[in-house]
Structure formats: structure tokens, C-alpha cells
Amino acid sequence: MTDRLQESSKNALSFACKRNHALCIEEALEHAKRVCERAGERFTDLRKQVFAIVWAEHKPVKAYDLLSELSSIRKGVAPATVYRALDFLKSQGLVHKLESLNAYLGCSQPETEHHGHFLICECCEEVRELAFAPFSQSIDEIEKAQKFQIKHTTIELLGRCIKCQ
Amino acid sequence: MTDRLQESSKNALSFACKRNHALCIEEALEHAKRVCERAGERFTDLRKQVFAIVWAEHKPVKAYDLLSELSSIRKGVAPATVYRALDFLKSQGLVHKLESLNAYLGCSQPETEHHGHFLICECCEEVRELAFAPFSQSIDEIEKAQKFQIKHTTIELLGRCIKCQ
């Protein structure tokens, strides 16, 4: 247990990066705060806590697991509490929902224009968010060819990562 | 009410195409039957009925709506009944699950190699399955670049169709 735990004061438990990255959560929280400020939205304690828990996992989190983690640092937590916070964070692009898993993942690049395209390893459950959208050209082509105006994409590729092949 | 209704005998109700396409369900059932035969699987009454209901809609169907439709032509229908049939049909590529809608759609081209990529109109709820996979090249590239072996893709593009723009 490092200095970071002390620094994080009362909510230390949930605010520590599960992979022990130095300053990981602190930086992500700064990042998230800026995103909210720019959007003129409030980054409340609840939202901060939910974001920090999701982020700390570095992997998809189920809403009800999140609920039980959140309960350990906060009172009066019900499903609606969690889903409302998740909805907000999604609306700001700070977390993504993985539809094929019914789980939520902290966005790895919230300040970059991107659509949330994921590689999901069926074996180790690691999920990688593609940094640059390799599908954007295909998507443009589809929009033209099919005269279809795309507003949101769900692209989740299930398979095996290099470690699990 | 046309001849087709009479032809379909006891299960006429659910076996009629909701868009009044001539021979639509009959042909799809023949198609599905062949797919099952080739796979050495049984296309039972239950599976046939579930497939026909899903197909007749020509749009995504919720499992519990399917359940209630199925109940009108069959006894002893419970959630498991429906989900088992859907699992089977999915395994044969005869229906797809739309993860972002929690709904099921009859496959428009079950005998063609394809991955199930969809355009979903948020306005009229019409869903089009892309006939040729425009993403297959991107997917190949990702597999090489990321050393990730893709086994299943979830690609659902939400937006507005030409009629709803």
C-alpha cells in the first residue's frame, strides 16, 4: 500500500488502481473533471465515486457489482443510483457500455474523438478499446451507399488476445 | 386473408408474413429446414414456430413478446422454451440477437457466409442486415495489427434510415 492510499483520504479503497498504476485514478479523475467542466456539467461526489470504481477495474464492471462496491463507501445506494451515474458518465463519453456483456468500462481516451470500438478476449476477459477507429472509413461508405445517417455505433469484437491463443 | 392462411393449417396465425409477402414464410421455412438438415439438427415444431414468428415480424422481436405470441399457438410455454429455441436458431445462424436492443431478428441470408452487421433506425425501428460485410477487410486488418483472433462480431449501427431523415 502506497502513499496514494493515504492521499485519497476517506475513499481510499475504491480510488486505488487495481493494477497499481502510479497516479492512474488521480489522472483519470482530473481528466474527467475537465470533460465535465467543458460540458458545463457537475462532476459530483457520486459521479466521481462511480467513475473511480469503474476506472480502477480496468475491465468491464457489472452494474450490480458496482452497486455493491459503491455501497461500501456510501449510504443509500440503490440500482437507480448506479444507473443514473452510469448514464451521466456515458453521456459525457467517460464510460462505455459493452452491450454484448451488459457491463461498463472506463473510456481510455475520453478527450479524443472516437466511437468506442472494442476487442473483447473471451478467455481472459480483457477488453481493449481501439485507439483509432479502423471502421470510420467503412462507416462513411455505408452512410453514403445506404443513405443511412449513423449516430451511434456498437462494435464489439469477441475473440482471443495474443496471450490466450 | 389469402390461400396461404389455409395452407398453413393449424398454425396459420403465426405463419403469415406481416408484410404480406407472397410465400415469404413458406420459403424461409424451407430455407431453415435445409440449413438444419445439413447440420444434422432437428427442425422441430417448436423451433419451426419460433422461427416463423420471428421471421414474420421482419423486425426485432423481444423474447417475452415472442413468448406471448407463441403461447397463443402452443401450450406449456415458459421463458426457457423461448430462449432454448432462440439459442438453437442462433447457433444455426437462422436468427441474430441484436445486443443493443435485447431483441431477435430473423436472418435475411442464412445460407450466405456473413457476420450479422446491422443498420438500426432509431425512428422507425426498421433494421437492415447488411448483405455484404463492409467491415470484413477492417476486421482482417485488426486481426493482423492487434494479433487478436476474432471469433464473433457485434456490429450494430444506430441512426436514421432515409425515410426518417
Place this chain on the structure above:
DNA sequence: GATCTAATGTTATGTTATAACATATCTTTA
């Protein structure tokens, strides 16, 4: 027709998500 296997029936429960309304907190402005 006895045996084995696959499919379905049946009951119960687990999991995921939202509705509706009360209360608290923040922001704005008089």
C-alpha cells in the same frame, strides 16, 4: 420394445434496468 439421447415441460430464481415520487443540494436572482 428396451435403452440411450436430445428436446421440451415445469418450477423457481437470478440478473439487468427503469418508473415514480420524495428529498436534498446547487444555482440564480430578487
Place this chain on the structure above:
DNA sequence: TAAAGATATGTTATAACATAACATTAGATC
């Protein structure tokens, strides 16, 4: 700064989606 309005959260209840476990039935094999 007190009142009013808007946003966020608390609280209770329920809706919507899906699977587990075991019994029974129907089809295939011998």
C-alpha cells in the same frame, strides 16, 4: 441572504431479460 427554480440524489417498487435444475416426453439406435 432568502426565496425560487433547477438539478441531483434517495427511496420504494416493479418491469424486463435470462438461466438453473430437474422431470417428462419424444426420437433414434440397437
